[in-house]
Amino acid sequence: MLAQQKQEIVALFQAALAPIVAGTDLSPNVVLERPRDPSHGDIACNIAMQLSKPLKTNPRELATRLVAALLADPKAQGLVESADVAGPGFINLRVAASAKQSVVRSVLQQGTAFGSGASGNGHHVIIEFVSANPTGPLHVGHGRQAALGDALSSLFESQGHQVTREFYYNDAGVQIATLATSVQARARGFKPGDAEWPESAYNGDYIADIAADFLAKKTVSASDGQPATASGNVDDIESIRRFAVTYLRNEQDQDLQAFGVRFDNYYLESSLYTDGKVEAAVQALIDAGVTYEQDGALWLKTTDYGDDKDRVMRKSDGTYTYFVPDVAYHIQKFKRGFDQAINVQGSDHHGTIARVRAGLQAVNIGIPQGYPDYVLHKMVTVMKNGEEVKISKRAGSYVTVRDLIEWSGNGDVTRGRDAVRFFLISRKADTEFVFDVDVALATNDENPVYYVQYAHARICSALANWGGDVAQLANADLSPLTNAHESGLLAKLSAYPEMLQRALVELGPHQVAFYLRDLAADLHSYYFAHKWLLDDDEPTKLARLALAAAIRQVLRNGLALIGVSAPEKM
Numbered sequence: 001m002l003a004q005q006k007q008e009i010v011a012l013f014q015a016a017l018a019p020i021v022a023g024t025d026l027s028p029n030v031v032l033e034r035p036r037d038p039s040h041g042d043i044a045c046n047i048a049m050q051l052s053k054p055l056k057t058n059p060r061e062l063a064t065r066l067v068a069a070l071l072a073d074p075k076a077q078g079l080v081e082s083a084d085v086a087g088p089g090f091i092n093l094r095v096a097a098s099a100k101q102s103v104v105r106s107v108l109q110q111g112t113a114f115g116s117g118a119s120g121n122g123h124h125v126i127i128e129f130v131s132a133n134p135t136g137p138l139h140v141g142h143g144r145q146a147a148l149g150d151a152l153s154s155l156f157e158s159q160g161h162q163v164t165r166e167f168y169y170n171d172a173g174v175q176i177a178t179l180a181t182s183v184q185a186r187a188r189g190f191k192p193g194d195a196e197w198p199e200s201a202y203n204g205d206y207i208a209d210i211a212a213d214f215l216a217k218k219t220v221s222a223s224d225g226q227p228a229t230a231s232g233n234v235d236d237i238e239s240i241r242r243f244a245v246t247y248l249r250n251e252q253d254q255d256l257q258a259f260g261v262r263f264d265n266y267y268l269e270s271s272l273y274t275d276g277k278v279e280a281a282v283q284a285l286i287d288a289g290v291t292y293e294q295d296g297a298l299w300l301k302t303t304d305y306g307d308d309k310d311r312v313m314r315k316s317d318g319t320y321t322y323f324v325p326d327v328a329y330h331i332q333k334f335k336r337g338f339d340q341a342i343n344v345q346g347s348d349h350h351g352t353i354a355r356v357r358a359g360l361q362a363v364n365i366g367i368p369q370g371y372p373d374y375v376l377h378k379m380v381t382v383m384k385n386g387e388e389v390k391i392s393k394r395a396g397s398y399v400t401v402r403d404l405i406e407w408s409g410n411g412d413v414t415r416g417r418d419a420v421r422f423f424l425i426s427r428k429a430d431t432e433f434v435f436d437v438d439v440a441l442a443t444n445d446e447n448p449v450y451y452v453q454y455a456h457a458r459i460c461s462a463l464a465n466w467g468g469d470v471a472q473l474a475n476a477d478l479s480p481l482t483n484a485h486e487s488g489l490l491a492k493l494s495a496y497p498e499m500l501q502r503a504l505v506e507l508g509p510h511q512v513a514f515y516l517r518d519l520a521a522d523l524h525s526y527y528f529a530h531k532w533l534l535d536d537d538e539p540t541k542l543a544r545l546a547l548a549a550a551i552r553q554v555l556r557n558g559l560a561l562i563g564v565s566a567p568e569k570m
Contacts, residue, residue: 002106002494005079005099006032012076013047016069020062026054041084041092042100042491048089059089067091100487101478103494107550108474115497115557120161126333127153129344130256131168134248135179136204138255140380140435141346143401146261147424148375149344151509151562158561159504164338167263168329171245172270173322178202179248180241186211187234203397210247214240222249223266255401260417260563272328278320281328281363282313290362305358323352327359334360334367341372342507347430350376375507377429384437408440416440418564422449425562426513443570445524448517452555453567455520458527459552460568466545473546480540481547485526489547492519496554500561509562516558523551 013030021028028047035044048063055062063085070076071083081096107114129149132142153163182201190196192203201207213220214230220243221227228246231239256263272278282298285291290301296316303310313324333341343349353374360367382389382399384407389399401420408423409416419440426448427433445451463470481490496515503511530544556566 002103003497005095005102008075008079009043009093012070012073012080013045013066015073015075016066017047017051020055020065021051024054026051035092040086041082042095043093045091045093046089048085048091052089060085063089063091097482098479100490100494101481103490104478104481104546104550105474107493107553108546111553112557112560114553115500116158116160117497117501118160119501120156120159123161123340124164124338125156125161125340125342126164126166126336126338127156127342127344128166128168130252130261131170131345132252133170133175134245134252135175136202136248137206137400137402138252139398139400140382140404141377142255143259143404143420144377144380144424144429144433145344145346146256146259146401147421147563148377148429148509150261151421151425151512152342152344152375152507154561154563155500155504155509155512158500164265165263166265166267168267168269169249170269172273172325176241176245179244180237182207183210183214183240183244184234184237187215187240206248206251210244213247214243220247220250222246223253223263225249225266258405258413258417259401259420267329269325269329272325272332277328277332278325281331281359282320282324284331284363284365285313285327285359288362288364300355300359300362302355302358305354305361307354307358311355311358323355323359326352326356327363330356330360330372331363331365331367334365334371342375343372344375344377344429347376347378349374373507375429378432380424381432381434382437383434386438389437404435404437407437410441414565418453419447419449421563422452422513425509426517428508428510448513449564450570451524452516452520452559453565454570455523456552456555456559456566457568457570459523459548459555462527462548463545463552468545470549473542473549476542476546477539478543478546480537480543483530485522485529486544486547489519489522489526489551492522493550493554496558512558512562516555519551519555519558523548523555 009032010030014028017028017030028051030045030047033044033046035041048066049059051057052059052062067083067085071080078096079099081094083091083093086092127149129145129152130138130142131145132138138146149165153165156163178198178200179202181198185196185198185201186207188196191208192201215232215234217230217232219227219229225246228243230243233239285300286298290304291313292299292301297312298314299310300313301310311323312321314320330341356372357370360371361369382404404420405413405416407416408419420435423435423440424433439447440449441447443450481487492515499511499515503509559566
């Protein structure tokens with residue numbers, strides 16, 4: 001049922017309740033639910049049971065009065081087919097067939113806007129995802145973040161939120177120093193296994209590529225930064241560091257471009273230090289009286305904010321622990337005007353949540369509790385040819401996003417990107433996931449993205465064979481859509497906007513993939529049971545084609561939200 005129809009039924013209940021609660025201080029909140037057993041009806045409401053005690057009335061008697069008043073209301077005509085009382089006082093409603101069928105017309109009239117809403121009302125949201133250290137190519141975990149973050153961003157945008165996609169570059173710290181010494185060792189002619197090779201060095205072939213380009217004094221540039229020209233001097237560690245970081249940022253840009261993911265802004269961790277933001281955050285916490293000195297270190301009283309123990313901010317050697325720049329960064333997010341901040345990160349970041357939020361509360365500048373929100377994802381295991389794939393020759397120790405796209409598309413970038421994107425959001429983020437490349441390459445119902453895309457292509461083929469004007473189907477007589485398959489499909493289409501709202505609130509874009517698979521399954525089943533173009537009854541054929549066209553539109557809308565194409569032929 002569409003949201004507007006739900007609102008109309010809620011209004012019917014409120015009108016029926018008005019004379020009953022008149023003279024009391026009761027303000028009934030009417031909640032409509034879907035019955036667990038579809039045979040009970042389309043909508044269930046327990047308002048009579050809620051009000052029976054304060055009104056000192058038998059719930060079944062109250063429910064009976066409400067049903068009578070509701071059905072007598074002229075506004076119920078064409079919307080409510082029947083209503084009855086069940087059990088101790090549940091009210092079950094059946095929605096009129098014409099009201100259910102109207103979703104087809106709504107979809108065809110609204111097109112790409114169907115499912116979109118304005119609940120965000122310009123609410124500013126920043127969604128940070130991927131945020132990889134520029135020390136190597138993007139791995140599969142980064143790919144899962146990219147798929148989740150981009151789908152979540154599109155989901156928020158579809159509901160009227162103003163979204164900023166941000167990539168936070170961890171371009172400061174020990175790992176960057178390790179990158180520089182790794183490239184320096186390669187530039188000096190050493191390789192993994194040599195006695196001179198640093199024990200902590202990165203071993204992938206990409207280190208050799210960076211070293212060769214550094215010696216050739218090449219110039220590289222990243223998406224938002226200044227170009228870096230290599231000095232070619234193997235003793236110039238600062239030039240090596242700057243060149244290597246820019247080189248890998250460029251590589252990651254290419255990975256993201258292949259994946260079809262864009263960002264609105266890039267934020268460098270190093271800027272928090274150079275601009276004095278880290279020092280300012282630390283001083284603000286000191287001034288707030290929530291720190292103390294012990295054993296030569298500066299501590300934050302995170303236990304005052306629900307953490308299991310206080311945390312060191314500044315170590316005895318004067319360096320900061322890794323959560324301190326995170327606090328400074330999120331202070332800047334809040335000051336930049338973002339009402340909501342969402343971080344899509346690996347589950348290994350779980351330990352930082354309490355201390356970052358504690359730091360943000362402790363500065364006492366009005367940051368709401370629970371800021372930022374986190375979507376934490378678990379590991380992805382890659383299987384190929386029946387075996388787990390653990391390393392990539394180029395990366396040295398892990399499978400890269402580009403590997404996965406190439407394998408899953410068998411040379412077709414679009415096909416590979418579609419498969420990787422769909423697969424990586426097709427499970428809840430907090431569940432481990434096995435990515436089977438063989439399944440991604442399959443052209444049968446075992447491959448979920450193929451199954452959904454084929455449903456779209458199947459409808460395109462049927463409409464093309466029909467040869468009529470699809471736009472005219474919005475005016476088709478929909479009354480023939482009465483069988484069980486059609487009723488189920490109508491209900492599924494009506495549930496699409498509600499599903500999007502639920503996915504947004506729960507920060508769960510996987511629900512879009514779940515929905516698309518279910519809708520595709522229902523479509524395929526319907527197709528085999530009722531060959532639309534073989535029906536001799538013209539009104540029935542047109543009604544079914546209109547339903548099919550609406551399903552195609554919703555499939556297309558849902559696939560677009562998660563960054564997957566909707567091919568017309570397969």
